[in-house]
Amino acid sequence: MKGLINRNAVVTGAASGIGAAIAKRFCDEGVNVLAIDRNAVSWADSYENVRSVQLDLTNGSTPGLVLENINSFLKGSCDILVNAAGVSAMAPFEETNAEVWDTTLAINFEAVTVLTRTLLPLLKKSDQARVIMIGSICSEFAPAGMSAYVVSKHAVLGLTRALASEFGGDGITVNCIQPGAIVTGITAAGFEGNSPFREHWENKAAIGRLGQPDDVAPLAAFLVSEEGRFISGHGIYVDGGAMQQG
Numbered sequence: 065m066k067g068l069i070n071r072n073a074v075v076t077g078a079a080s081g082i083g084a085a086i087a088k089r090f091c092d093e094g095v096n097v098l099a100i101d102r103n104a105v106s107w108a109d110s111y112e113n114v115r116s117v118q119l120d121l122t123n124g125s126t127p128g129l130v131l132e133n134i135n136s137f138l139k140g141s142c143d144i145l146v147n148a149a150g151v152s153a154m155a156p157f158e159e160t161n162a163e164v165w166d167t168t169l170a171i172n173f174e175a176v177t178v179l180t181r182t183l184l185p186l187l188k189k190s191d192q193a194r195v196i197m198i199g200s201i202c203s204e205f206a207p208a209g210m211s212a213y214v215v216s217k218h219a220v221l222g223l224t225r226a227l228a229s230e231f232g233g234d235g236i237t238v239n240c241i242q243p244g245a246i247v248t249g250i251t252a253a254g255f256e257g258n259s260p261f262r263e264h265w266e267n268k269a270a271i272g273r274l275g276q277p278d279d280v281a282p283l284a285a286f287l288v289s290e291e292g293r294f295i296s297g298h299g300i301y302v303d304g305g306a307m308q309q310g
């Protein structure tokens with residue numbers, strides 16, 4: 065991809081699944097990556113252009129610690145922010161207590177707004193600034209039994225559109241990748257064996273299979289490259305055609 069060597073990126077959720085695949089792809093493209101996760105980023109030893117930092121994004125001290133690491137590892141600059149950290153919450157609305165609701169919104173949405181707001185001054189200084197949110201097909205689709213997750217992911221798409229409008233004049237593009245059913249840490253157990261969940265999503269995808277994190281990472285690499293410069297304010301499905309099926 066053009067224009068990625070020596071760009072500086074912050075990627076959250078980098079220990080696992082989609083965030084890990086994106087962060088590794090960025091490293092392969094020559095991007096310097098600050099890889100953030102509450103869990104250890106075990107793959108980080110394989111690259112020289114990554115620093116992993118173990119942080120809980122819902123903790124109030126995290127934004128300051130991210131800035132400290134940007135200063136020491138990325139020479140104070142940030143061109144790319146990928147907000148991939150997230151949790152799923154599968155429970156009927158009436159059984160979703162305040163704690164589950166708040167926890168889901170805290171990581172999937174509030175932490176995204178806080179980190180994005182923290183990094184905006186640096187992004188404004190970049191000549192190729194990119195923000196990628198990881199939304200979901202649930203940013204526009206609302207299956208029963210996961211209201212907290214659906215609300216959080218609708219909010220992420222709304223934020224994407226609002227920030228694209230507000231910061232386009234600063235040269236920042238903001239887009240939301242909307243994965244379909246991807247085999248990752250939050251879904252692997254549900255997809256094990258021939259579970260009805262697995263069959264449902266395999267059949268729903270026009271491509272006829274579940275997605276893998278490496279099916280998502282190339283879109284992120286394209287969006288942050290020089291060639292993604294005029295794409296902003298959109299949610300883009302990576303779902304094997306699932307959302308076209310009734």
Ligand SMILES: NC(=O)c1ccc[n+]([C@@H]2O[C@H](COP(=O)([O-])OP(=O)(O)OC[C@H]3O[C@@H](n4cnc5c(N)ncnc54)[C@H](O)[C@@H]3O)[C@@H](O)[C@H]2O)c1
Pocket residue numbers: 076077078079080081082083100101102103119120121122148149150151152171198199200201242243244245246247248249250251
């Ligand atoms: N897997 C799918 O089918 C699918 C579909 C649509 C959207 N998504 C979204 O993709 C994103 C990545 O999830 P994934 O599927 O790769 O799952 P994953 O569990 O493999 O990765 C999520 C990562 O986020 C980290 N994380 C969670 N809470 C955190 C916190 N408070 N602080 C720091 N790190 C935290 C986890 O430790 C984990 O490494 C999520 O936003 C998820 O909602 C996933």
